Amino acid sequence: MTAVGPFEDEDVRAVEALEVTVTAPIVSFRNPLYAGVQVALPCPPPATVGGMLAAAAGGWDAVDPGTRFAMAFRARGKGVDLETYHPLDATGRKADPTPREREFLAGVTLTMWLVADAELWERRLRRPVWPLRLGRSQDLVGVATRRVMLRTGPGRQGHAVLPEGIAPAPGGTLLRLPTAVSLDRSRTRWDGYRFDPSGRSETPITGDRVNEAGQTVAFLPPVHPAQLAAAVGA
Amino acid sequence: MSEADGLVSEPDSRVSAADGQTSEADGQVSEPDNHVGEDGEQSRLVLSAHPLQRVGAYALAYLGKAPSPERLAPDAFEKAVHRVTEDAVRAALVRDTRSDKGFWLKSSLSFFPNSKMNHLSNAKKDADTIGDAVREWRRLPKPQARPAVACVLCGRGAVGFFGKVDVPLAESDLYRNSTPRGHAGMALCRPCLCSFHALPYGCRLTGGPSIALHSWDEPFMARTLSRRVERNRRLIALGQADPRGIPAREVLALHALRHHEDRLTAGVELLVFSNNNRGQTLEIHTMEQPVAEWLRRSSRPPRRRGFPALLRAHATPDRPGVVGLARNAFRSPDRIVGACGRYLTARLDRGVIRDDTAELAELCFSLTIEVMRMNQNEVDEIRTAGAQVAAWLKAENSAGELRKLNATLKEQKQMRHWLMRRNIDALLDTRDRIKGPLVTEEQFRLLFDPEVEQSWLHRQLLVVSVVQRLHELGFKPGDRAEVAAAMADEDKEHPEDIGYMKGEES
Numbered sequence: 001m002t003a004v005g006p007f008e009d010e011d012v013r014a015v016e017a018l019e020v021t022v023t024a025p026i027v028s029f030r031n032p033l034y035a036g037v038q039v040a041l042p043c044p045p046p047a048t049v050g051g052m053l054a055a056a057a058g059g060w061d062a063v064d065p066g067t068r069f070a071m072a073f074r075a076r077g078k079g080v081d082l083e084t085y086h087p088l089d090a091t092g093r094k095a096d097p098t099p100r101e102r103e104f105l106a107g108v109t110l111t112m113w114l115v116a117d118a119e120l121w122e123r124r125l126r127r128p129v130w131p132l133r134l135g136r137s138q139d140l141v142g143v144a145t146r147r148v149m150l151r152t153g154p155g156r157q158g159h160a161v162l163p164e165g166i167a168p169a170p171g172g173t174l175l176r177l178p179t180a181v182s183l184d185r186s187r188t189r190w191d192g193y194r195f196d197p198s199g200r201s202e203t204p205i206t207g208d209r210v211n212e213a214g215q216t217v218a219f220l221p222p223v224h225p226a227q228l229a230a231a232v233g234a
Numbered sequence: 235m236s237e238a239d240g241l242v243s244e245p246d247s248r249v250s251a252a253d254g255q256t257s258e259a260d261g262q263v264s265e266p267d268n269h270v271g272e273d274g275e276q277s278r279l280v281l282s283a284h285p286l287q288r289v290g291a292y293a294l295a296y297l298g299k300a301p302s303p304e305r306l307a308p309d310a311f312e313k314a315v316h317r318v319t320e321d322a323v324r325a326a327l328v329r330d331t332r333s334d335k336g337f338w339l340k341s342s343l344s345f346f347p348n349s350k351m352n353h354l355s356n357a358k359k360d361a362d363t364i365g366d367a368v369r370e371w372r373r374l375p376k377p378q379a380r381p382a383v384a385c386v387l388c389g390r391g392a393v394g395f396f397g398k399v400d401v402p403l404a405e406s407d408l409y410r411n412s413t414p415r416g417h418a419g420m421a422l423c424r425p426c427l428c429s430f431h432a433l434p435y436g437c438r439l440t441g442g443p444s445i446a447l448h449s450w451d452e453p454f455m456a457r458t459l460s461r462r463v464e465r466n467r468r469l470i471a472l473g474q475a476d477p478r479g480i481p482a483r484e485v486l487a488l489h490a491l492r493h494h495e496d497r498l499t500a501g502v503e504l505l506v507f508s509n510n511n512r513g514q515t516l517e518i519h520t521m522e523q524p525v526a527e528w529l530r531r532s533s534r535p536p537r538r539r540g541f542p543a544l545l546r547a548h549a550t551p552d553r554p555g556v557v558g559l560a561r562n563a564f565r566s567p568d569r570i571v572g573a574c575g576r577y578l579t580a581r582l583d584r585g586v587i588r589d590d591t592a593e594l595a596e597l598c599f600s601l602t603i604e605v606m607r608m609n610q611n612e613v614d615e616i617r618t619a620g621a622q623v624a625a626w627l628k629a630e631n632s633a634g635e636l637r638k639l640n641a642t643l644k645e646q647k648q649m650r651h652w653l654m655r656r657n658i659d660a661l662l663d664t665r666d667r668i669k670g671p672l673v674t675e676e677q678f679r680l681l682f683d684p685e686v687e688q689s690w691l692h693r694q695l696l697v698v699s700v701v702q703r704l705h706e707l708g709f710k711p712g713d714r715a716e717v718a719a720a721m722a723d724e725d726k727e728h729p730e731d732i733g734y735m736k737g738e739e740s
Contacts, residue, residue, distance in 0.1 A: 033284045035405035035412060035419070036398060036514040088410040095409070171607065173520055174450055174500050176283035186421065187384050190283035192450070203607065 014151040015209070017217075018118035020125060022052070022110040023142040027075075027135035028102055032178060032188070040103035042197045043073040043161050044110060044135055045177040047188070050223030052141075053121070058129030060183065065226040069112045070208065070217040072159040074199060076107030110134065111159075113150065113209075113217050121145075150209035155216030159199040162207065162218045164192030170205050172196025183225045191221055275390050276374070276424040277308035282387035285448040285505060286402060290429035292459035293436035294318070297467075302456055303429075315428050318435070319372045321470050323365045326351045328473060335473030341439045346431075347511040349399045372431065374424055385423035392421035401430045402509035403516055435463045438486055441475060443508040443515060445483050447490055450500035458490040484560035485734075487521060491530040492737065498527045504564065524605045525567045529559075532597055533735075540593030544570075545731040547577035547594065554730035567605050568691065574598040575643075575694040578701045582640035585633030587705045595702035602695060608688070612680055616692055619677040620699025622668060623653075626660055627700070628707045629667040636704075643697060646690075650682050 029041040029048060049071060054060045085100040114121050122145050125132075134141045157170045164174065172194050180189045207218030221227070279291045281303055291303040297317055298310035306314070321338070331340035331352075342352045350371040356364050375394045385392045397407030397419035405411065407418045422430075436459045438445040447458055469476055487502050504519040521529075533541050545555030548562065548570075562569040574594055581588065588594075599617070602608040627635055642649035657672040673681070680692045 033286075034403040034516055036403045036509075037516045039516055039518065086411075087408070090408050090410050169523075171522070171524070173522060176450075186386070187389055188386065201607070 014149050015115055016118065017148055017150045017209075018114045018121050019146050019148045019211070020110075020112040020114065020121070021144045021146075022112070022132075022134060023144075024108050024134050024136070024139060026104050026106055026139060027108050028104040029135045038100060038102040040078070040105065041175065041177065042075075042105075042173070043175075043177075043193075043195045044071075045179070046071070046161070046191075046193075046220045046223050047178040047181050048135060049110065049112065050180070052132055052134055053124075053223075055130035055132055056121075056124040056128035060225055062129075063224055064117065065224040066222055067114075067116065067224060068219045068222055069114050070219045071113070071161050072111045072215060073161055073195070074109045074111075074159045075105035075197065078103065078105050080104070104136075108134075113148075113211070113219075115150070115219075118147070122147075148211055150211055150217055152208075153210050154204035154206045155210030156214045157196060157199075157201040157203050157205045158215050159196070160205065160207070160216050160218060161220070162194040162205065162216075163220055164194060166194070166205060166207065166218065168203070170194045170196070171201035171203055179221050180223050180225055180228050182228045187228055189228050193220075274308045276393065277311045279303035279306050279311065279425045279429065280388040280390070281452075282426060284387050284426075285503060286433055286446060286507075287387055287426055287429045288455065289436040289446045289448055289459065290431070290433035291425075292455050293432040293463050294429060295456075296460045296463040297432065297435065302452065311425070311428075314432070315372075318428070318432050319369060322351045322372065322431075323368045325470070325473065326356060326364050326368050327361055329357050329364075337439075337441065337475045338470050338473050340441050341434055341444070344442065344444055344508045344510050345402055345434050346399055347509060381421060383421045385426055386421050387426045388423060390423045390425075393424045393427065394418070394422070396420050396422050396427060396430075398509060398514075400427060402433065403507060403514055435466045435470075437466075438462065438483075439466065439469070439476070442510075443506050445486055446505040446507070447486055448503045448505060449498070451498050453496050454490070454494050454498060454500075454502075457494055461490075461493065482557040482560060484519065484564050485556055487526075487564070488529060488533070488556060488560045488734070491526060492533045492734070494530055498523055498530055502526045519564045521564050522567075522605075524607075525563050525601075528601055528605050529563055532600070537597065537600075538735075540590070540597040542727070542731070542735060543577070543588075543590035543594035544574070544597055545734070546590075546727070547573045549728050549731065554728040554734075556731050556734045567601070570601055571598055571606075571691060571694055571698075574601075575698055579640055579643060579697055582701070583637050585636055587701060587709055589705075591701055591705035595698050595705075598698050599695070602691070606688075606691070608691070612692070613695070615674075615677050615680055616695045617699045619673050619681075620696050621703045622660075622670070622672045623656070623696070624700045624703030624707060624709070626656060626668050626672055627704060628709050631709075636709075639697075639700070643693075646682060646693060649693060653678070653681075 027044070028038070029044050031039040031041050049069070053067070053069070054063050057063050080101050080103050082099045083102045084097045086097045087095040089095040125143050125145055132141050132143060133139065157172070162170050173196070175193050175195055176190050177193050178188045179191045181187070205216040205218070207216040209217040211217055279294060281288050281291055294311065294314045295301070295303040295306045298306045298314035300306035300310060322342070325338040325342060328336050328339050330336055331343070339352055342349070346352065350364075350367040380391070380393045381395060383392050384390065395413070395418040396404065398404050399407065401420055401422070404419050405413070413419055433446070434444070436446060449455055465476070483504060483506055487504055491498075491502070501523040502521045504521075506515075506517040506519070508515045531537055532544065545559060547555065548558030549555035550558065558573070559570065562573065574597070578588060578591055578594060599613060603610060603613060623639070627639070639652060642652045653673050660668045660672050680686055681689055681696060683689060686692070
């Protein structure tokens with residue numbers, strides 16, 4: 001990646017990146033640990049976002065196993081509604097539909113940054129192989145891309161989803177989120193992440209990069225299922 | 235817990251997964267010691283990403299007398315699992331949840347509904363049948379019955395698929411929405427499964443929804459769970475509910491924080507859940523690390539001098555302060571500042587400064603810096619302005635002026651006008667009692683500039699600092715003693731708050 005653009009004079013290590021903005025009116029990222037109740041996570045797990053990228057590419061086989069991205073997430077509101085749950089009876093008999101509470105997030109914006117293969121991802125997201133969805137299968141999402149410059153240095157935490165271990169510790173909640181899920185869905189890699197849903201934390205965060213608006217850009221671990229074998233000592 | 239008190243049951247002569255001995259009851263030989271496996275992995279706990287599994291793992295560790303789950307040796311693990319199973323058998327033999335010793339059985343309905351432990355048909359069965367059924371339910375599946383898949387939580391070899399009967403909040407095995415036929419849900423290894431079986435030992439049991447306190451801070455988990463398990467072991471042995479009643483659920487976290495000696499490295503989660511057949515529920519309340527650590531430090535020396543005032547600031551006639559404080563800590567820590575401000579200014583309309591002002595004000599400022607991450611320079615500016623205003627009020631020695639300032643608290647426009655007017659008065663005062671302006675341009679901006687995001691907080695802190703400084707200056711208008719005596723009854727401590735300060739868990 002060559003160093004060009006407005007940061008060129010002040011930081012020769014500035015890199016060009018693809019900034020992907022995903023918007024959706026309603027999403028629900030269920031905590032996969034609890035199947036009987038629908039508890040929502042405050043932000044999408046990296047594995048979910050990776051799945052959306054894989055859908056754009058046409059499947060995990062088309063995705064470089066080393067693909068990494070940074071992300072920030074913002075929801076304008078949250079709530080709980082009732083959805084009709086249709087149990088599939090184990091005995092094969094017809095079961096009665098039941099109402100079940102479901103937490104959701106409203107008016108969400110997911111911002112991602114990809115540095116490697118930016119042009120390829122730009123093409124894929126412009127014309128995805130599979131429909132792009134985020135945390136709710138019945139709705140498609142809006143996607144916009146643009147090229148931005150990222151430079152080194154500390155940035156504002158804001159709505160960034162940060163890998164655990166950044167020092168000093170950022171504000172927000174420490175979450176354990178799925179990073180990668182194996183292709184047969186039998187195994188999951190979990191990692192620690194920090195996320196502040198309010199986005200109010202002004203603590204300077206030394207991530208990998210910072211964008212022109214001062215938002216820190218911290219790249220997350222690879223989400224490709226191929227990473228799972230190395231990550232989990234099974 | 236000693237064996238003498240009867241709470242420790244020795245492994246009996248029946249078959250157990252732990253001992254692999256011959257059952258006297260059925261005369262069959264159980265499988266060999268296959269739970270250990272090649273490397274004993276089916277007898278070694280691993281902490282996973284599942285909070286409830288972690289709570290259960292710590293409970294097992296404590297039952298096995300290990301400092302942490304990872305350090306629980308296989309033999310001790312087996313003994314702990316055996317104890318959990320035998321406790322389940324003992325509870326099942328009570329048969330009736332309404333009996334004097336039925337609390338543990340009643341609690342099991344919120345964890346393992348429709349299990350062999352509490353099945354409706356148990357009322358008609360003899361003791362041996364029930365005991366065998368419960369032990370069989372908890373027994374390690376035979377190798378040929380195990381699926382060739384990994385545990386979904388830790389990645390080690392699973393011993394079977396498990397649903398709601400074993401894992402709270404998992405999908406019921408009656409449904410097949412996420413699993414194929416013949417596949418009961420979560421693939422789990424034996425240590426993870428046993429952690430869920432031991433989960434009740436690590437929860438505050440109510441008979442209804444249970445409360446689990448969880449954190450990613452491992453020393454906090456070890457200490458908190460050891461206290462909880464110790465208490466539950468007594469209750470389980472007696473089969474009775476905790477006679478001390480159930481405080482507000484959030485207060486459990488405050489008690490745990492008060493007893494934790496080390497700095498917290500993570501926040502605290504409160505999981506209120508029920509696996510009952512009438513409806514599974516889960517609420518997760520999160521207290522972030524900064525406020526958890528602030529509360530921990532504030533209730534312990536050397537800061538604890540102001541803590542009674544903090545509790546009083548949150549108390550209402552029908553609610554202890556510890557409840558209000560705990561709820562604010564979980565839901566909105568900035569409300570703690572508001573509560574402190576209201577408490578300190580509650581009597582200003584009568585010209586009275588409370589005796590505990592200095593200690594509470596210091597706690598309040600520490601909260602703004604450590605929890606709300608307010609810039610230290612801005613806090614210093616606010617405190618400087620407060621000191622200047624207090625000096626002017628002291629020089630005036632007028633309860634009336636203090637009342638006027640108090641009257642502006644709810645209306646920023648009035649406060650702005652009051653400060654601007656007194657600023658000019660102070661500058662024009664030929665007696666030169668105040669050095670410099672009451673409020674500088676920068677301080678004025680912090681207090682009233684709409685571009686300053688937390689200006690409302692700054693105004694609250696200004697009043698806190700004014701009252702704090704007046705207290706230091708010994709501001710005592712003429713009628714103070716009389717008014718203070720009349721209000722003495724209002725300061726009576728709530729019994730639950732006194733108990734908290736003594737370290738007693740309610």
